[in-house]
Every structure is written in structure tokens, then in C-alpha cells.
Amino acid sequence: MRVGVLTGGGDCPGLNAAIRAIVRKGIDVHGYEIVGFRDGWRGPIENLQEELTVESTRGILPRGGTILGTSRTNPFKSDDGPERVKKTMEDLGLGGLIAIGGEDTLGAAARLHTEHDVPVLGVPKTIDNDLAATDVTFGFDTALQVATEAIDRLHTTAESHHRVMVVEVMGRHAGWIALHSGLAGGGDVILIPERPFDIEEVCSLISRRHARGRNFSIVVVAEGASPREGTMEVAAGQTDEFGHVRLGGIGHRLEREIEDRTGFETRAVVLGHIQRGGTPTAFDRVLATRLGVAAIDAAHDGRWGTMPALRGTRIELVPLAEAVESLRTVPDEDYEVAAPFLG
Numbered sequence: 001m002r003v004g005v006l007t008g009g010g011d012c013p014g015l016n017a018a019i020r021a022i023v024r025k026g027i028d029v030h031g032y033e034i035v036g037f038r039d040g041w042r043g044p045i046e047n048l049q050e051e052l053t054v055e056s057t058r059g060i061l062p063r064g065g066t067i068l069g070t071s072r073t074n075p076f077k078s079d080d081g082p083e084r085v086k087k088t089m090e091d092l093g094l095g096g097l098i099a100i101g102g103e104d105t106l107g108a109a110a111r112l113h114t115e116h117d118v119p120v121l122g123v124p125k126t127i128d129n130d131l132a133a134t135d136v137t138f139g140f141d142t143a144l145q146v147a148t149e150a151i152d153r154l155h156t157t158a159e160s161h162h163r164v165m166v167v168e169v170m171g172r173h174a175g176w177i178a179l180h181s182g183l184a185g186g187g188d189v190i191l192i193p194e195r196p197f198d199i200e201e202v203c204s205l206i207s208r209r210h211a212r213g214r215n216f217s218i219v220v221v222a223e224g225a226s227p228r229e230g231t232m233e234v235a236a237g238q239t240d241e242f243g244h245v246r247l248g249g250i251g252h253r254l255e256r257e258i259e260d261r262t263g264f265e266t267r268a269v270v271l272g273h274i275q276r277g278g279t280p281t282a283f284d285r286v287l288a289t290r291l292g293v294a295a296i297d298a299a300h301d302g303r304w305g306t307m308p309a310l311r312g313t314r315i316e317l318v319p320l321a322e323a324v325e326s327l328r329t330v331p332d333e334d335y336e337v338a339a340p341f342l343g
């Protein structure tokens with residue numbers, strides 16, 4: 001059998017480990033040929049691909065990013081997108097396709113399977129850790145380490161200058177990176193998309209802390225966090241092919257607002273794509289490897305329309321449709337763990 005593989009959406013550390021696992025087990029154990037599509041769904045739509053071999057994927061395990069390239073191309077954006085994907089697969093003689101991605105890439109994969117009968121499997125990844133069907137996505141652990149290290153570094157400069165430092169981390173719909181890096185790094189205020197914030201409360205937490213003799217504060221904010229309606233204005237950004245707004249900006253908005261309202265000197269740092277780049281942690285390499293192996297085994301068993309997921313400590317196959325029906329956001333009880341440490 002020939003099997004295609006693509007990586008779509010935002011890149012993340014661990015993608016190459018997953019590709020390597022699919023190639024290694026696919027070729028060496030199952031005797032398959034593996035075709036790597038370029039740049040996410042653009043690859044099968046425009047027939048941009050290359051043969052992947054054990055030799056061509058050597059040495060990629062510790063490398064960040066994706067050797068296949070990625071994009072936010074949506075195959076359902078144009079009417080003939082799904083047909084073009086099918087035609088490319090037929091022309092290349094592919095028995096199936098493995099799509100490694102987050103909510104958008106896997107959402108397209110699920111629709112291609114249910115609405116167009118395309119034999120497709122998913123592999124979950126995203127630094128945001130917001131896919132409901134899996135306990136953890138690979139990429140998250142690395143991003144968390146980067147954000148935590150940044151907070152540790154910002155602590156010393158905040159303390160020296162007696163400043164408020166606002167650290168904006170990624171997290172579009174879910175505040176996992178903000179909450180966990182805030183917990184690990186000792187953030188004094190943690191703002192996440194799941195809980196619209198009141199700027200008055202943010203400022204009183206900071207003022208209370210300063211009144212208790214601390215003369216610096218760290219505010220960790222997820223890029224998708226927003227103020228409660230009517231409490232603070234924020235600007236809207238452009239949207240991508242999946243209709244997502246380009247985020248990034250809440251940190252600087254908070255910087256101005258906190259300084260104006262509290263009188264404390266404030267600086268904002270936007271970590272942005274630094275969180276997505278670089279070498280994956282051992283945890284992400286291992287998780288990506290396990291998921292890649294499970295995906296090619298599932299292909300071998302003809303389990304199209306599914307996705308390997310981490311459930312507890314085991315990898316299980318779940319229906320792709322289930323994997324994309326809801327997002328895994330931060331529950332209140334998880335956020336409440338941070339409450340004693342705020343302010």
C-alpha cells in the first residue's frame with residue numbers, strides 16, 4: 001500500500017518525530033511506500049509531494065517544525081477542493097492519507113472522510129492542547145517549557161526594575177499554556193480565554209500585592225483572553241481561511257491599561273512563535289512517536305476515519321468525528337488551583 005502524510009495548521013515541536021515514526025514503521029514493518037505532501041492540504045489539492053524514505057527522514061527526530069512544510073489551506077474553501085484531494089490520491093495510487101494537525105486540519109479530515117469517503121486518519125498536534133479527544137497533544141509540553149523559562153527570566157528583570165511584566169503566551173480558545181506556565185512560573189495574574197477578565201480586578205490584584213510589600217508583578221495572559229464586555233476596548237484582527245482572527249495584541253493593550261490605572265511602570269512581552277519553534281522536549285518526541293506508530297498501524301488495520309489519542313497513559317483509537325466535535329478548554333476546577341497564588 002502507498003500512504004500519504006501531511007502536516008497542517010500551525011507547526012509545533014514533535015511533528016518530525018511523528019513523520020519519522022510513520023515512515024519508519026510504515027516502510028520497515030508494513031512494507032508500505034510513504035508519500036509526503038507539501039504544505040498541509042495544499043499538497044494533495046495541488047499534487048505537491050515527494051516520496052519519503054527511511055534515508056530522507058534520518059536525523060529529524062530532534063528537529064522542530066515540519067520537514068513537509070505546513071499551511072492553513074482549507075480544502076473546503078473552494079468547491080472542487082475535496083475532489084482534487086481525491087484525484088491526487090487516485091493518481092498517486094494512495095490507499096489512504098494521514099493528516100497530522102489540530103482542530104482545523106482534523107476537522108477537514110473528518111469531513112473528507114464522512115462527506116467524500118476519503119480514507120483518512122488523523123494525528124493530533126497543537127501547542128494549544130485544546131483537542132477534546134486526547135488528554136494531551138504533542139507540542140504543548142515544549143511550548144510550556146519555553147513559556148515557563150521566559151517567565152523565570154522576566155521575574156528577575158521585573159524585580160530589579162520594580163515593574164509589572166505582562167507576558168502574552170499563545171492559546172486561542174484554551175488557556176492551557178497560560179495556566180500551566182503561570183502555575184509553574186509563579187504568575188501573579190493569569191488570564192485565559194475561558195474566563196473573560198475585568199481589568200479593575202486585574203489592577204486590584206496587582207495593587208493588593210504591591211500593598212503587601214511586593215514591588216513587582218507578573219501577569220500571564222493567553223493571546224485569546226478578552227475583557228468582559230464593556231470593560232475595555234480591544235481591536236479586531238484579520239481572519240484566515242478557517243475564519244480565525246489573527247491574535248496577538250492583548251498583552252500590549254494590558255500594558256497601557258495597567259500602567260494608566262495603577263501608576264506602576266509596566267512592560268509587555270509577546271512570546272509568540274518562539275513557543276512553537278525549536279527542538280521538542282523528550283515528552284513531545286515520545287508522544288509524537290507513539291501516535292505516529294499508532295496511526296500507521298491503524299492504516300494497516302484499515303481503521304480510516306479514526307485518530308490515535310492519548311487516554312490516560314494508553315494510546316487509543318477514537319473516531320475522527322469525536323475528535324473535532326468540541327474543544328478541550330480549561331475547566332473551572334483546574335483554574336481554581338491557581339487562585340491561592342494570584343495577587
Ligand code: F6P
Nearest residue numbers: 010102126127128170171172247
Ligand atoms: O494553532 C496554534 C497557534 O499557535 C495558536 O495558539 C495561535 O493563535 C495560532 O496558532 C497562530 O497562528 P499563525 O502562526 O498562523 O499566526
